[in-house]
Amino acid sequence: MPKIVYGTAWKKERTADLVYTALKAGFRGIDTACQPKYREDLVGVGLQRALADGLVTRDELYLQTKYTSIDGQDRAQALPYDLRAPVGEQVAQSVARSLQNWGVDALDAVVLHSPLRTRAATLEAYRALEACVGEGKIGRLGVSNIYDADELAWLIAQAQVPVSVVQNRWYEGNGWDWPSESG
Template sequence: MTGITMPKMMYGTAWKKERTTELVIQAIKSGFRGIDTACQPKRECREDLVGQALKTLFAEGVVSREDLFIQTKFTSIDGQDKNQPLPYDPKLTIPEQVEQSFQTSLKNLGVDYIDSVILHSPLKTKEQTLSAYQTLESFVDEGKIHNLGVSNIYDSNLLSWLIEKSRIKVGVVQNRWYEGNGWDWAVWEICQKNNIRYQSFWTLTGSPSLLQHPHLINMASKYGLTPEQTIYKLCQLWNITPLCGSKTLSHINEVLAVESAIGMKEDTLEVQQLWNAMHAD
Protein backbone atom coordinates (compact mmCIF):
# COMPACT_ATOMS: atom_id res chain seq x y z
CA MET A 1 0.00 0.00 0.00
CA THR A 2 1.08 3.58 -0.59
CA GLY A 3 0.42 6.69 1.46
CA ILE A 4 -0.72 6.42 5.08
CA THR A 5 -0.85 2.89 6.44
CA MET A 6 -4.34 1.61 7.11
CA PRO A 7 -5.12 2.09 10.82
CA LYS A 8 -5.84 -0.96 12.95
CA MET A 9 -9.37 0.32 13.54
CA MET A 10 -11.72 2.12 11.11
CA TYR A 11 -14.71 4.32 11.88
CA GLY A 12 -17.78 3.26 9.92
CA THR A 13 -20.17 6.02 8.82
CA ALA A 14 -23.21 4.01 7.69
CA TRP A 15 -26.61 4.71 9.25
CA LYS A 16 -25.49 7.98 10.86
CA LYS A 17 -27.97 9.96 8.70
CA GLU A 18 -28.12 13.68 9.56
CA ARG A 19 -25.71 13.16 12.49
CA THR A 20 -22.89 12.00 10.21
CA THR A 21 -20.86 15.22 10.34
CA GLU A 22 -21.11 15.51 14.12
CA LEU A 23 -20.21 11.87 14.73
CA VAL A 24 -17.27 11.77 12.31
CA ILE A 25 -15.83 14.89 13.97
CA GLN A 26 -16.28 13.23 17.37
CA ALA A 27 -14.54 10.05 16.20
CA ILE A 28 -11.55 11.84 14.67
CA LYS A 29 -11.11 14.19 17.62
CA SER A 30 -11.15 11.13 19.89
CA GLY A 31 -8.34 9.46 17.94
CA PHE A 32 -9.73 7.54 14.97
CA ARG A 33 -7.67 8.04 11.82
CA GLY A 34 -9.50 5.72 9.43
CA ILE A 35 -12.91 6.52 7.91
CA ASP A 36 -15.08 4.08 5.95
CA THR A 37 -17.97 5.45 3.90
CA ALA A 38 -19.74 4.75 0.60
CA CYS A 39 -21.29 6.54 -2.35
CA GLN A 40 -24.65 4.89 -1.59
CA PRO A 41 -27.52 6.97 -0.15
CA LYS A 42 -29.60 3.78 0.30
CA ARG A 43 -27.57 2.81 3.36
CA GLU A 44 -27.88 6.30 4.78
CA CYS A 45 -24.16 6.57 4.13
CA ARG A 46 -24.00 10.34 3.76
CA GLU A 47 -20.68 10.67 2.01
CA ASP A 48 -21.36 14.39 1.53
CA LEU A 49 -21.72 14.88 5.29
CA VAL A 50 -18.47 13.00 5.84
CA GLY A 51 -16.98 15.61 3.53
CA GLN A 52 -18.42 18.39 5.69
CA ALA A 53 -16.77 16.81 8.72
CA LEU A 54 -13.43 16.66 6.91
CA LYS A 55 -13.74 20.31 5.88
CA THR A 56 -14.31 21.32 9.50
CA LEU A 57 -11.49 19.14 10.85
CA PHE A 58 -9.01 20.46 8.29
CA ALA A 59 -10.05 24.09 8.87
CA GLU A 60 -9.67 23.72 12.65
CA GLY A 61 -6.27 22.11 12.26
CA VAL A 62 -7.36 18.95 14.11
CA VAL A 63 -5.83 16.80 11.37
CA SER A 64 -4.44 17.26 7.89
CA ARG A 65 -5.48 15.25 4.84
CA GLU A 66 -2.29 13.22 5.14
CA ASP A 67 -3.21 12.13 8.68
CA LEU A 68 -6.31 10.24 7.57
CA PHE A 69 -7.02 6.98 5.77
CA ILE A 70 -10.23 7.61 3.84
CA GLN A 71 -12.08 4.73 2.22
CA THR A 72 -15.23 4.75 0.10
CA LYS A 73 -17.05 2.38 -2.24
CA PHE A 74 -18.55 2.03 -5.68
CA THR A 75 -22.03 0.55 -5.31
CA SER A 76 -23.60 -1.06 -8.37
CA ILE A 77 -27.12 -0.14 -9.37
CA ASP A 78 -28.50 -3.28 -7.67
CA GLY A 79 -27.34 -1.87 -4.33
CA GLN A 80 -28.70 1.63 -4.88
CA ASP A 81 -32.08 3.01 -3.87
CA LYS A 82 -33.54 4.36 -7.11
CA ASN A 83 -35.80 6.66 -5.07
CA GLN A 84 -32.70 8.47 -3.83
CA PRO A 85 -30.45 10.72 -5.96
CA LEU A 86 -28.03 8.38 -7.70
CA PRO A 87 -24.28 9.12 -7.83
CA TYR A 88 -24.15 8.19 -11.52
CA ASP A 89 -26.34 7.71 -14.58
CA PRO A 90 -27.54 4.08 -14.52
CA LYS A 91 -27.95 4.11 -18.31
CA LEU A 92 -24.19 4.39 -18.77
CA THR A 93 -21.80 1.48 -19.19
CA ILE A 94 -20.28 0.03 -16.03
CA PRO A 95 -16.89 1.74 -16.57
CA GLU A 96 -18.68 5.06 -17.02
CA GLN A 97 -20.79 4.45 -13.90
CA VAL A 98 -17.64 3.74 -11.89
CA GLU A 99 -15.96 6.87 -13.19
CA GLN A 100 -18.96 9.08 -12.39
CA SER A 101 -19.30 7.52 -8.93
CA PHE A 102 -15.63 8.16 -8.18
CA GLN A 103 -15.85 11.78 -9.30
CA THR A 104 -18.92 12.16 -7.08
CA SER A 105 -16.93 10.75 -4.16
CA LEU A 106 -14.06 13.20 -4.72
CA LYS A 107 -16.56 16.07 -4.77
CA ASN A 108 -18.50 14.83 -1.74
CA LEU A 109 -15.37 14.31 0.33
CA GLY A 110 -13.61 17.45 -0.87
CA VAL A 111 -10.28 15.69 -1.41
CA ASP A 112 -7.87 15.21 -4.30
CA TYR A 113 -7.25 11.51 -3.70
CA ILE A 114 -8.79 8.63 -1.76
CA ASP A 115 -6.71 6.12 0.15
CA SER A 116 -8.93 3.14 -0.63
CA VAL A 117 -11.86 2.55 -2.99
CA ILE A 118 -13.56 -0.82 -2.93
CA LEU A 119 -16.40 -2.44 -4.83
CA HIS A 120 -19.34 -2.57 -2.43
CA SER A 121 -20.00 -6.11 -3.64
CA PRO A 122 -19.27 -8.25 -6.67
CA LEU A 123 -21.44 -7.29 -9.63
CA LYS A 124 -23.89 -9.65 -11.36
CA THR A 125 -21.20 -11.43 -13.37
CA LYS A 126 -17.49 -12.03 -13.03
CA GLU A 127 -16.89 -10.04 -16.18
CA GLN A 128 -18.81 -7.03 -14.85
CA THR A 129 -16.94 -7.23 -11.57
CA LEU A 130 -13.61 -7.24 -13.35
CA SER A 131 -14.70 -4.36 -15.61
CA ALA A 132 -15.58 -2.21 -12.59
CA TYR A 133 -12.32 -3.13 -10.86
CA GLN A 134 -10.25 -2.37 -13.95
CA THR A 135 -11.84 1.08 -14.19
CA LEU A 136 -10.71 1.78 -10.64
CA GLU A 137 -7.22 0.59 -11.60
CA SER A 138 -6.95 3.53 -14.02
CA PHE A 139 -7.39 5.96 -11.13
CA VAL A 140 -4.60 4.23 -9.24
CA ASP A 141 -2.38 4.88 -12.27
CA GLU A 142 -3.26 8.58 -11.95
CA GLY A 143 -2.47 8.65 -8.22
CA LYS A 144 -6.07 9.44 -7.27
CA ILE A 145 -6.62 6.10 -5.50
CA HIS A 146 -3.96 4.37 -3.43
CA ASN A 147 -5.60 1.00 -2.68
CA LEU A 148 -8.30 -1.15 -4.25
CA GLY A 149 -10.51 -3.88 -2.89
CA VAL A 150 -13.92 -5.49 -2.69
CA SER A 151 -16.57 -5.93 0.00
CA ASN A 152 -19.18 -8.63 0.58
CA ILE A 153 -17.21 -11.26 -1.33
CA TYR A 154 -17.77 -14.60 0.39
CA ASP A 155 -17.00 -16.88 -2.55
CA SER A 156 -13.33 -17.79 -2.08
CA ASN A 157 -13.11 -19.00 -5.69
CA LEU A 158 -14.37 -15.65 -6.98
CA LEU A 159 -11.86 -13.79 -4.82
CA SER A 160 -9.02 -15.99 -6.08
CA TRP A 161 -10.16 -15.35 -9.66
CA LEU A 162 -10.21 -11.58 -9.13
CA ILE A 163 -6.75 -11.69 -7.58
CA GLU A 164 -5.47 -13.59 -10.60
CA LYS A 165 -7.12 -11.30 -13.17
CA SER A 166 -6.40 -7.93 -11.59
CA ARG A 167 -3.45 -5.85 -12.76
CA ILE A 168 -3.23 -3.87 -9.53
CA LYS A 169 -3.36 -6.16 -6.53
CA VAL A 170 -6.43 -6.49 -4.38
CA GLY A 171 -5.39 -4.73 -1.19
CA VAL A 172 -8.60 -4.79 0.88
CA VAL A 173 -11.44 -7.23 1.54
CA GLN A 174 -14.27 -5.99 3.76
CA ASN A 175 -16.70 -8.70 4.88
CA ARG A 176 -19.07 -9.63 7.66
CA TRP A 177 -16.95 -11.47 10.23
CA TYR A 178 -19.39 -13.14 12.56
CA GLU A 179 -20.68 -16.47 13.77
CA GLY A 180 -23.33 -16.61 11.03
CA ASN A 181 -20.70 -17.28 8.35
CA GLY A 182 -18.28 -19.20 10.56
CA TRP A 183 -16.11 -16.08 10.77
CA ASP A 184 -15.35 -16.27 7.06
CA TRP A 185 -12.11 -18.21 7.58
CA ALA A 186 -11.76 -19.38 3.95
CA VAL A 187 -11.70 -15.81 2.63
CA TRP A 188 -9.56 -14.66 5.57
CA GLU A 189 -6.97 -17.32 4.71
CA ILE A 190 -6.77 -16.16 1.09
CA CYS A 191 -6.20 -12.63 2.37
CA GLN A 192 -3.33 -13.78 4.58
CA LYS A 193 -1.67 -15.64 1.72
CA ASN A 194 -1.92 -12.63 -0.60
CA ASN A 195 -1.07 -9.82 1.84
CA ILE A 196 -4.62 -8.42 1.66
CA ARG A 197 -5.94 -6.45 4.61
CA TYR A 198 -9.12 -8.06 5.89
CA GLN A 199 -11.66 -5.60 7.30
CA SER A 200 -14.56 -6.82 9.41
CA PHE A 201 -18.04 -5.50 10.05
CA TRP A 202 -20.77 -6.97 12.22
CA THR A 203 -17.79 -7.83 14.40
CA LEU A 204 -19.72 -7.50 17.66
CA THR A 205 -23.40 -7.31 16.71
CA GLY A 206 -23.28 -10.55 14.74
CA SER A 207 -21.57 -12.68 17.38
CA PRO A 208 -23.50 -12.66 20.67
CA SER A 209 -22.39 -16.19 21.53
CA LEU A 210 -18.73 -15.26 21.04
CA LEU A 211 -19.13 -12.39 23.50
CA GLN A 212 -20.36 -14.94 26.06
CA HIS A 213 -17.82 -17.66 25.27
CA PRO A 214 -16.04 -18.87 28.45
CA HIS A 215 -12.57 -18.59 26.87
CA LEU A 216 -13.27 -15.00 25.83
CA ILE A 217 -14.75 -14.07 29.23
CA ASN A 218 -11.66 -15.47 30.94
CA MET A 219 -9.37 -13.53 28.62
CA ALA A 220 -11.26 -10.30 29.22
CA SER A 221 -10.93 -10.75 32.98
CA LYS A 222 -7.24 -11.64 32.80
CA TYR A 223 -6.25 -8.63 30.68
CA GLY A 224 -8.60 -6.10 32.26
CA LEU A 225 -10.73 -5.62 29.15
CA THR A 226 -14.42 -5.81 28.39
CA PRO A 227 -15.52 -8.75 26.21
CA GLU A 228 -16.06 -6.28 23.36
CA GLN A 229 -12.55 -4.87 23.71
CA THR A 230 -11.18 -8.40 23.80
CA ILE A 231 -12.76 -9.24 20.43
CA TYR A 232 -11.30 -6.08 18.89
CA LYS A 233 -7.88 -6.96 20.28
CA LEU A 234 -8.11 -10.49 18.90
CA CYS A 235 -8.97 -9.07 15.51
CA GLN A 236 -5.83 -6.98 15.58
CA LEU A 237 -3.75 -10.01 16.58
CA TRP A 238 -5.25 -11.95 13.66
CA ASN A 239 -4.57 -9.20 11.10
CA ILE A 240 -8.19 -8.08 10.94
CA THR A 241 -9.15 -4.40 10.88
CA PRO A 242 -12.54 -4.00 12.57
CA LEU A 243 -15.02 -1.29 11.69
CA CYS A 244 -16.54 0.51 14.65
CA GLY A 245 -19.63 2.63 14.10
CA SER A 246 -20.42 3.65 17.65
CA LYS A 247 -22.30 6.91 18.23
CA THR A 248 -21.34 7.22 21.91
CA LEU A 249 -18.13 8.86 23.07
CA SER A 250 -17.63 6.42 25.96
CA HIS A 251 -17.73 3.42 23.62
CA ILE A 252 -15.43 5.14 21.12
CA ASN A 253 -12.90 5.72 23.89
CA GLU A 254 -13.18 2.07 24.97
CA VAL A 255 -12.51 0.93 21.42
CA LEU A 256 -9.49 3.19 20.96
CA ALA A 257 -8.06 2.02 24.30
CA VAL A 258 -7.65 -1.45 22.78
CA GLU A 259 -4.58 -0.22 20.92
CA SER A 260 -2.67 0.31 24.18
CA ALA A 261 -3.82 -2.95 25.80
CA ILE A 262 -0.77 -5.06 26.58
CA GLY A 263 -0.04 -8.67 27.42
CA MET A 264 -2.33 -10.49 25.02
CA LYS A 265 -0.38 -12.18 22.23
CA GLU A 266 -1.36 -14.53 19.44
CA ASP A 267 0.51 -17.49 20.93
CA THR A 268 -0.88 -17.23 24.48
CA LEU A 269 -2.79 -20.28 25.66
CA GLU A 270 -6.14 -18.51 26.01
CA VAL A 271 -5.95 -17.07 22.50
CA GLN A 272 -5.05 -20.45 21.02
CA GLN A 273 -7.92 -22.11 22.88
CA LEU A 274 -10.42 -19.63 21.52
CA TRP A 275 -8.92 -19.83 18.02
CA ASN A 276 -9.35 -23.62 18.07
CA ALA A 277 -12.91 -23.34 19.35
CA MET A 278 -13.89 -20.82 16.66
CA HIS A 279 -12.45 -23.03 13.93
CA ALA A 280 -14.22 -26.09 15.34
CA ASP A 281 -17.68 -24.45 15.40
Protein backbone atom coordinates in the same frame (compact mmCIF):
# COMPACT_ATOMS: atom_id res chain seq x y z
CA MET B 1 -4.14 1.86 6.90
CA PRO B 2 -5.01 2.28 10.58
CA LYS B 3 -5.90 -0.77 12.65
CA ILE B 4 -9.32 0.72 13.40
CA VAL B 5 -11.37 2.62 10.84
CA TYR B 6 -14.52 4.62 11.61
CA GLY B 7 -17.51 3.39 9.58
CA THR B 8 -20.17 5.89 8.55
CA ALA B 9 -23.11 3.78 7.40
CA TRP B 10 -26.62 4.72 8.50
CA LYS B 11 -25.67 7.74 10.62
CA LYS B 12 -28.11 9.90 8.63
CA GLU B 13 -28.18 13.63 9.46
CA ARG B 14 -25.73 13.11 12.34
CA THR B 15 -22.97 11.94 9.99
CA ALA B 16 -20.95 15.18 9.82
CA ASP B 17 -20.92 15.66 13.59
CA LEU B 18 -20.08 12.01 14.23
CA VAL B 19 -17.20 12.04 11.73
CA TYR B 20 -15.85 15.21 13.36
CA THR B 21 -16.18 13.64 16.81
CA ALA B 22 -14.45 10.44 15.65
CA LEU B 23 -11.52 12.43 14.27
CA LYS B 24 -11.37 14.51 17.46
CA ALA B 25 -11.32 11.28 19.50
CA GLY B 26 -8.32 9.99 17.57
CA PHE B 27 -9.65 7.99 14.65
CA ARG B 28 -7.44 8.41 11.58
CA GLY B 29 -9.34 6.20 9.18
CA ILE B 30 -12.81 6.73 7.76
CA ASP B 31 -14.81 4.29 5.64
CA THR B 32 -17.97 5.11 3.75
CA ALA B 33 -19.67 4.39 0.41
CA CYS B 34 -20.88 6.52 -2.44
CA GLN B 35 -24.55 5.93 -1.88
CA PRO B 36 -27.27 7.99 -0.19
CA LYS B 37 -27.71 5.92 2.98
CA TYR B 38 -24.04 6.48 3.85
CA ARG B 39 -24.37 10.27 3.44
CA GLU B 40 -20.89 10.55 1.97
CA ASP B 41 -21.60 14.24 1.40
CA LEU B 42 -21.87 14.74 5.17
CA VAL B 43 -18.75 12.63 5.75
CA GLY B 44 -16.97 15.29 3.69
CA VAL B 45 -18.50 18.08 5.75
CA GLY B 46 -17.24 16.53 8.99
CA LEU B 47 -13.83 15.87 7.47
CA GLN B 48 -13.44 19.39 6.10
CA ARG B 49 -14.47 20.88 9.45
CA ALA B 50 -11.84 18.78 11.24
CA LEU B 51 -9.20 19.83 8.72
CA ALA B 52 -10.16 23.52 9.03
CA ASP B 53 -10.07 23.33 12.83
CA GLY B 54 -6.61 21.79 12.73
CA LEU B 55 -7.66 18.52 14.40
CA VAL B 56 -5.92 16.54 11.65
CA THR B 57 -4.01 17.00 8.44
CA ARG B 58 -4.83 15.15 5.25
CA ASP B 59 -1.50 13.30 5.47
CA GLU B 60 -2.55 11.77 8.82
CA LEU B 61 -5.73 10.25 7.40
CA TYR B 62 -6.80 7.10 5.62
CA LEU B 63 -9.93 7.79 3.55
CA GLN B 64 -11.80 4.86 2.02
CA THR B 65 -15.03 4.69 0.09
CA LYS B 66 -16.84 2.17 -2.06
CA TYR B 67 -18.31 1.95 -5.52
CA THR B 68 -21.79 0.51 -5.02
CA SER B 69 -23.38 -1.11 -8.05
CA ILE B 70 -27.04 -0.51 -8.81
CA ASP B 71 -27.94 -3.68 -6.90
CA GLY B 72 -26.84 -2.00 -3.65
CA GLN B 73 -28.26 1.45 -4.34
CA ASP B 74 -31.57 2.85 -3.13
CA ARG B 75 -33.20 3.75 -6.45
CA ALA B 76 -35.67 6.02 -4.66
CA GLN B 77 -32.75 8.41 -4.03
CA ALA B 78 -30.51 10.29 -6.44
CA LEU B 79 -27.81 7.96 -7.73
CA PRO B 80 -24.15 9.02 -7.79
CA TYR B 81 -23.85 7.97 -11.44
CA ASP B 82 -25.85 7.60 -14.64
CA LEU B 83 -27.73 4.31 -14.45
CA ARG B 84 -27.72 4.06 -18.26
CA ALA B 85 -23.94 4.37 -18.54
CA PRO B 86 -21.69 1.32 -18.90
CA VAL B 87 -20.32 -0.04 -15.62
CA GLY B 88 -16.86 1.43 -16.21
CA GLU B 89 -18.31 4.91 -16.66
CA GLN B 90 -20.52 4.46 -13.58
CA VAL B 91 -17.38 3.69 -11.58
CA ALA B 92 -15.60 6.79 -12.93
CA GLN B 93 -18.64 8.95 -12.10
CA SER B 94 -18.89 7.43 -8.62
CA VAL B 95 -15.20 8.12 -7.92
CA ALA B 96 -15.59 11.70 -9.16
CA ARG B 97 -18.60 12.16 -6.88
CA SER B 98 -16.68 10.73 -3.93
CA LEU B 99 -13.77 13.10 -4.49
CA GLN B 100 -16.26 15.98 -4.63
CA ASN B 101 -18.09 14.76 -1.50
CA TRP B 102 -14.87 14.39 0.50
CA GLY B 103 -13.37 17.63 -0.85
CA VAL B 104 -10.04 15.94 -1.57
CA ASP B 105 -7.87 15.32 -4.64
CA ALA B 106 -7.32 11.62 -3.99
CA LEU B 107 -8.66 8.79 -1.87
CA ASP B 108 -6.51 6.25 -0.09
CA ALA B 109 -8.72 3.35 -1.13
CA VAL B 110 -11.82 2.57 -3.13
CA VAL B 111 -13.44 -0.80 -2.69
CA LEU B 112 -16.05 -2.59 -4.80
CA HIS B 113 -18.97 -2.75 -2.39
CA SER B 114 -19.48 -6.33 -3.54
CA PRO B 115 -18.87 -8.41 -6.63
CA LEU B 116 -21.25 -7.42 -9.41
CA ARG B 117 -23.80 -9.75 -11.03
CA THR B 118 -21.26 -11.35 -13.35
CA ARG B 119 -17.52 -11.80 -13.35
CA ALA B 120 -17.36 -9.74 -16.55
CA ALA B 121 -19.13 -6.82 -14.85
CA THR B 122 -16.97 -7.18 -11.73
CA LEU B 123 -13.83 -7.09 -13.85
CA GLU B 124 -15.10 -4.08 -15.84
CA ALA B 125 -15.69 -2.20 -12.58
CA TYR B 126 -12.31 -3.22 -11.19
CA ARG B 127 -10.53 -2.16 -14.40
CA ALA B 128 -12.19 1.26 -14.14
CA LEU B 129 -10.91 1.56 -10.57
CA GLU B 130 -7.45 0.54 -11.77
CA ALA B 131 -7.59 3.38 -14.31
CA CYS B 132 -8.32 5.79 -11.44
CA VAL B 133 -5.25 4.48 -9.62
CA GLY B 134 -3.23 5.23 -12.76
CA GLU B 135 -4.63 8.78 -12.76
CA GLY B 136 -3.57 9.32 -9.13
CA LYS B 137 -7.15 9.53 -7.82
CA ILE B 138 -6.95 6.36 -5.71
CA GLY B 139 -4.10 4.78 -3.76
CA ARG B 140 -5.27 1.19 -3.30
CA LEU B 141 -8.15 -1.06 -4.29
CA GLY B 142 -10.24 -3.75 -2.71
CA VAL B 143 -13.56 -5.50 -2.46
CA SER B 144 -16.10 -5.97 0.30
CA ASN B 145 -18.92 -8.42 0.91
CA ILE B 146 -17.14 -11.19 -0.99
CA TYR B 147 -17.85 -14.40 0.89
CA ASP B 148 -16.88 -16.92 -1.79
CA ALA B 149 -13.17 -17.72 -1.50
CA ASP B 150 -13.05 -18.87 -5.14
CA GLU B 151 -14.53 -15.56 -6.30
CA LEU B 152 -11.93 -13.63 -4.31
CA ALA B 153 -9.11 -15.81 -5.68
CA TRP B 154 -10.40 -15.18 -9.22
CA LEU B 155 -10.43 -11.40 -8.70
CA ILE B 156 -6.95 -11.45 -7.19
CA ALA B 157 -5.68 -13.39 -10.22
CA GLN B 158 -7.27 -10.88 -12.63
CA ALA B 159 -6.11 -7.74 -10.86
CA GLN B 160 -3.40 -5.58 -12.39
CA VAL B 161 -3.50 -3.35 -9.30
CA PRO B 162 -3.42 -5.73 -6.31
CA VAL B 163 -6.50 -6.31 -4.18
CA SER B 164 -5.12 -4.89 -0.93
CA VAL B 165 -8.36 -4.43 1.04
CA VAL B 166 -10.96 -7.11 1.77
CA GLN B 167 -13.72 -5.79 3.99
CA ASN B 168 -16.39 -8.26 5.04
CA ARG B 169 -19.11 -8.17 7.62
CA TRP B 170 -18.60 -11.31 9.66
CA TYR B 171 -21.41 -13.17 11.33
CA GLU B 172 -22.18 -16.85 11.76
CA GLY B 173 -24.53 -17.11 8.77
CA ASN B 174 -21.96 -16.04 6.18
CA GLY B 175 -19.50 -18.86 6.62
CA TRP B 176 -16.90 -17.31 8.88
CA ASP B 177 -16.41 -20.72 10.41
CA TRP B 178 -15.34 -22.57 7.24
CA PRO B 179 -13.22 -25.62 8.00
CA SER B 180 -9.50 -24.92 7.77
CA GLU B 181 -7.35 -26.69 5.20
CA SER B 182 -5.34 -28.25 8.00
CA GLY B 183 -8.40 -30.08 9.26
